[in-house]
Amino acid sequence: MREIDCDILVVGGGPAGLSAAYGAARALGSRGRVILVHRDRRFGFPVRTSGGSWAFHLKQLGIPDHLWHTLTGARFASPNEVAHTVLRPEDPAVSLDVTETYEYLAELARQSGATVLAGMRFVGCEAVGGFDVEQLGFDAWPEGGFVSDVRAVEGDEVLRVRSRLIVDASGSARAVSVPLGLQKRAVRYGVGAEFEVENLSEDQRLCLLLVGSKYCPAGYGWALPTKSGTVRVGVGVLQPDVKVRPGPLLDELMVSGWLERLGIRCGKVIERHVGVLPSERPNERCVFGPVVCVGDTAMQALPLIGEGIRYCIEAGREAGKACAAAALLVRDDRSEDASVEATKRLRGYERWWHATHGRAFDLTWRMNVRIARFTDDEWDRVTRVMQGLSPESVAKGLRGQVGALDLMRFALTRPGMAVEFGRSLLGV
Ligand SMILES: Cc1cc2nc3c(=O)[nH]c(=O)nc-3n(C[C@H](O)[C@H](O)[C@H](O)COP(=O)(O)OP(=O)(O)OC[C@H]3O[C@@H](n4cnc5c(N)ncnc54)[C@H](O)[C@@H]3O)c2cc1C
Structure with a gap:
């Protein structure tokens, strides 16, 4: 067993963890050590x-454009309606090359000085120093930090990592916070199945969003072309809202002929992907x-x-910076004052998250709950409304960025549609 000391242990190497490791290592420089296990x-x-x-957001985050494919058109299809949107070139939707992007994020973390270990699983941790884990929820800090067990997925290597802070970036696993009793495991999940297939479509920049029982009950289907001449066709369902599994729905969609009618021609299957995403009320505390x-x-x-990648990169960097500031405060000072001050720094990350994205997340959570129960008629109604919306409004709607002014402008210019849209969302 190898023992390693560090200031911050990051658990999970998705976009959130890799960005937290980058943010923390960059802020610490030579003053501290960050380890990420994946x-x-x-x-x-x-x-x-x-x-x-x-x-627009990826550029703000400095993600290079060779990692994505720009989309120029989107079709939104409900059981009996289709809305086509030409995506604005100044604000396009894109599809990322997922593996290349995450490798790029890992390289950023390494270059900033983080130790990045793949194939290593966090198994559990212990708080050191007569510390009662129950108190963690109230911001108590263990005097001696944490000792974590990390095991190689292949082979016998075992690491004991001693750290002052831990970042739980393990995705839906919540591998740190659930065993410590800080969070519960989610009960409601978006569960997705996807085929990456050859893209034989005429328009290689057209994407689809499919809703309603014809395509997918309590969830949605999608077709997302990539820069490597493939298209990712998938179906996601909300469990346990519905008892169906996405795999059989996806198989049906592939042979239904709907995709081709909507402009997507699929060739041979290259890969199969599956994933889960917690789908619950946004967290008050992180x-x-x-x-x-x-x-x-x-x-x-x-x-x-369920769009998370760019938010995870942004939040990861903020969390990393806050952790670095906190780690420096408690490094040589085990006093209560230092812990209180360090917690304030970390809480700054939590406040930043709520101030920056809280509103959009609350609004889209309420929409999620409502649309999960939409009937086919309601989906048709929304699609008819979308037929009349500007590309800018569609983009803003999908990002939950609709403000009071947008709603007023919509109500004044298209009163009939506004009533129809309001009725759909309110369910009357
Ligand atoms: C089907 C599906 C489609 C989606 N489509 C989109 C989309 O088109 N665009 C978008 O922006 N978002 C999309 N999302 C959401 C997006 O994928 C997530 O929000 C994002 O990946 C979350 O990143 P993360 O770093 O928090 O977690 P993850 O990406 O889940 O990374 C966490 C990592 O931690 C590792 N891990 C878990 N436990 C341990 C442990 N004990 N020790 C070490 N490592 C551990 C896991 O292997 C995992 O790789 C989709 C999600 C799903 C399920």
Whole structure:
């Protein structure tokens, strides 16, 4: 067994964990050490996400554009209606190359000085120093930090990692916060199945979003073309809202002929992907003393369509920076004052999250709950409304960025549609 000391242990190498490791190592520089452990042997493989995102935000985050494919058109199909949107070139939706993007994020973390270990699973941790884990929820810090067990997925290597802080970025596993009793396991999940197939479509930049019982009950289907000449066709369902599994629905969709009618021609299957995403009310808390949650562990994927990657990168970096500041405060000072001050720094990350994204997440959570019960008629009604919306409004709606002014403008310019839309969302 190898023993290693560090300031911050990051558990999970998805976009949230890799970005937290990057943010923390960059802020600490030579003053401290960050270790990330990731269960899979590679970053971003196997693929468990579809990679849809928005260029404007990725650019703000400095993600290079060779990692994505720009989409120019979107078709939104309900059982009896189709809305076509031309995506604005200045604000396009994109599909990321998931594996390349996560590898890029891992490289950023390494270059900033983090030790990044793939194929290593966090098994559990102990708080050291007469510390009662129950108190963690109230921001108590263990005097001696944490000692974590990490095991190689292949082979016998075992690491004991001593750290002052732990970042739980293990996605839906919540591998740190659930065993410590800080969070519960989610009960409601979006469960997705996806085929990556050759894209034989005429328009290689057209994506689809499919709703209603014809395509997918209590969830949605999608087709997302990639830069490598493939298209990811998937179906996601909300469990336990419905008892169906996405795999058989996807098989049906592939042979139904709907995709071709909507402009997507599929060739041979290249890969099969599956993934799960917690789908519950956004978290109030993501900081529990020296345990900081980020990404899916902290419900940081937008509830409307489960879009999380860019939020996870952004939140990961913020969480990493806050952890670095906190780690420096408690490094040589075990006093209560230092712990209180460090907690304040970490809480800054939590406040930043709520101030920056709280509103959009609350709004889209309420929409999620409502649309999960939509009938086919209601989906048709929404699709008819979408036929009349500008590309800008569609993009804003999908991102939960609709403000009071947008709603007023919509109501004034299209009163009939506004009433129809309001009735759909309110269920009257
Ligand atoms: C089917 C599906 C489609 C989606 N499509 C999109 C989309 O198009 N666009 C978008 O933006 N978002 C999408 N999402 C959401 C997005 O994938 C997530 O929000 C995002 O991946 C969360 O990142 P994360 O880093 O928090 O967690 P993850 O990406 O889940 O990474 C966590 C990692 O931690 C590792 N881990 C778990 N336990 C341990 C342990 N004990 N020790 C070490 N490592 C561990 C896991 O192997 C995992 O790789 C989709 C999700 C699903 C399920």
